[in-house]
Structure formats: C-alpha cells, structure tokens
Amino acid sequence: MEKTYYSKAIIDRFLHPKNLGKIKDADGIGDTQNMRCGDVMKIYLKIEKKAGKEIIKDAKFETYGCGHAIAISDMICDLIKGKTFVQAMKVGYEDVADKIGPVPPVKVHCAKLAQAAIKGAIENYQNKKNKS
C-alpha cells in the first residue's frame, strides 16, 4: 500500500512534541535556517560533566517549519540526550527514521538542518567556555 504523506508517528510527534521550548539558562544555543525551504530551527542545550566527560543533559527546540521538520527536531532532541558531543554530532536522519519511521525523500534535509543546529549549539557552548 502507498504510504500517506504524513505517518501517524510523525503526526503524533508534531502535535505533541516532548522537547518544545527554550532552556532558560542554556549552555549552548544553535540555530540554522533555510528560508527558501521555510525551515528555521533553534536548539538549546544543557551540558553536564560525568566522569570528566561533557555530555548533553537536556535538549530543547523551537522550529518554524512543516510537520516533518517539527517532528524531526523533537525526535533528534530525544536522541542526543545523554550523549557526548562526538556521539551527538553523529545523530542523523537514519537514527530519527529508526525511531519514527522514514519521511518523504524531499524532507530528509530537515534532519540535516537539525544536525547543523546541534553542531552550532555545541560550538556556541565551547566558544563560551573558551572565553571564560
């Protein structure tokens, strides 16, 4: 059977995101935008040190974009929690698809935008740390 354009899992995430909003005292904030395709993503990170390693304790998002972009942003926040920076930067479309199923090919780039926002947030944290 042909799949519908929006799967039930994606719609659930889109309508009830778990990681929506700002982190007030965020350690790192990253954003990325592609106004041509209409997506703007902002990722907020809270970092903690465990056994001498920096890991992502919490991640939240704000996204202007379609339902897929919103669902992917939310899912990717789930996936990077508890991960080191190196691990987090490797989280991509395939990991998201493992959790909530594939999205139409034209929407795969949404995951790349989210990855770029995460990278930006990590860099933002490291820059702040180096300055202080």
Add this chain to the structure above:
Amino acid sequence: MPKIYLDYAASTPCDPKVVRAMSGFLKKDFGNPSSIHSFGQRASMAVGNARQLVAEFLGCESEEIVFTGSATEASNLAIFGTVKAAKVQKFQIITSQIEHPSVLESCRALAKQGAEVTFLPVDKDGIVKISELEKALKSNTVLVSIMYANNEIGAIQPIEEIGALIKKNNPKTLFHVDAVQAANFLDCNVKKLGVDLLTLSSHKIYGPKGVGVLYVKRGTPITPLIYGGGHERGLRSGTENVAGIVGFSQAIKEIQNPKSKIQNIRIRQFKDKLIKTILKIIPASRLNGSLTQRLPNNVNISFEGAEGEAMVIALDQKGIAASTGSACSSGSLEPSHVLLALGLSDEVAHGSLRLTLGKYNTAKDVERVLKVLPVIIQKLRKISGYNQ
C-alpha cells in the same frame, strides 16, 4: 467529527446530477462513438449533445470545442499546437509570471527550444500590468497566454482589455486564456472576452476528473499534439471519454442553473466573513492578493510565525482540508511562484494558507474554521518561538 472541505480550487466532488448523467454511459451505452451501429451512435449522439452544451456556455459553435484528457492537455495543445502551426523561425510568446504550471512549464519548454518568451510581471494584487503587456507585444508575437483567474490568490485579470490590446497591436497574434478557475463564477463568453483559445477543466466545476476542453476559434492555425484516428476534428485523437464528457457537460449545465448564482452569492459571503474575521482575530496576519479583483471563493492569508504545510496538516487533524503556497511538499522546496511574483518575501509565502470554498460549504463550516484556526496558529507560533 464531520469533515470540512475547503480546497475546491484543487478539485471538486461530482454533483449528484453529474454522476446520474454519466452512469448510463459506463455500462449500457458504452459503445465507441466512431462505430456505426446503435451502441456507437448513442454514444456519438451523447458526445454531440455535450459538445453543444459546452458551446452554448462559451457562446461559440460546437465545431470549435475540442475535448481533451485534462485542462493541462488543453493548454499544452493551445500553446504547442499554435506555435507549431505558425511555422515561423523567430517568434515571441507572452505569458504572465503567475500562470498555472500547465502554461508556465509549456512556455519554459519553448524557451529552452529557443523561443523568445516574455513572462509579464504582476502588481502587488496579482493583476497583470497592461502597460507591461503593451511594451512586450511585438510584430512577431504569435501567442499571448494569460489566465482568467488565478488558482492560488483568485486574482481576476482584465481579459477583455488584454484581448483588445493584443488585437489592436496585431490581429494575427493569438490569445489563449486558462479559464479553469474562473468557470464557476465569471462570464466565459469567448466573443465578449475576445479570445482565440480557452481552457476549461471538468473536475473544478463538479464534474469528473480526466476531461478538459479547449475552445479553438474557427480558422485558428493549430496542429495536433496527439495523432491517431482523427477524433475531435483531427486535433485530439483517442476514443472519446464518453461518460466523462457527458458528466462535464452536465456540470456546465449546472453552472448556468439560476441556483448556482444564488450559491455563488452565499460562497462570496462566506469568503468575506472568513477574510474579515481571520484578519481581525489573528494578529500578524495579512491577505494575499486583491480584496476586490478576487474570485468569490478564494481566501489566501499569511501568518507570521506559522508555516503553511504545518497549518495544513494540523487543520487536517481537525478534519479541515486546506492548501498552502509553502511548497515544502512540491519537490522544489521553494515557495509559491505566484506569491513571490506579488513581491512577497519567502517568509510570507511560506506562512500562507489557502481556503477555497464551494457549493457544499455551510455557515457551520465557516464557524468551525474560525474556531479552530486561531488555536492552531497560536500553537504553531509557540513551536516556532514566535513572539506574540
């Protein structure tokens, strides 16, 4: 939860009278209109009657009607067929920046083949600038193709004025009009409009999918795109879609029913209420297109901080079918060429929502949209971090 359909510009359900008219030609009178036995002749007569009904609607002769498999095919025939028949080496064609893809892409294809194509700009309301057309017209302009009313923003073009200007410049220049969205609401008399070619679609006027019409004024030089048994006076070979054609003609008949005029007034009132109330109760919203030169069923509004496809999918979850100019789903990812042609930014185009009304909408539908939409916009603005 009752479903509410507000995407009549995309497609319409068949009128029950259309379905009734068609059903006999699917099973009982199934013959090939080219056959000389009674089965074929009954089908042939039905196609002839249908042709007559469409001709009456357009104010032309039935010999000037060509049935096609879609409006896209009809417009392709109008453009490629006349250009091919013109048999000139260097020629120009003129169209607008806000045409339907069936016209726009046909013109782009000709441009790739070396034709000079002028894409006329529109003003902020989406109306073709007559002064620009005047400047663009040349002695070797073979064809001008301008839509009667736009599918996204409902902008109505001054077709009579455009036609007169074209013919004043050069009586030989052909004028094609895509009247697909206009047919339900506007006068489509081809003599009054001064057009040589005109496209209609069945499934936008409560008829079945798979049928289009091209009006071709007698004497217009045109060659076919599809060859075969010489159907449709040689302009479009292929056994006639008899049931579809009969359904289409019944839909045309219904447009002219006085009841439709009353329905159209109600549709306009619903549209006015939707526009007025949405702009009032939802902050940072704006109407796209003209307030006055607009189809009576078209609402197109942009919201800051809410993306179109997200709006459509959220509305769908509430049982409301709408559309958007945010082309996330179109493959190109670029927002609507129509909204960009109005001079709107990518952001405004991505935040657009199109609601198009039809004869089966009720006052209750309108109330429901006005209740549901503000909540959705507020929620999407929260997700995007938009400061309200």
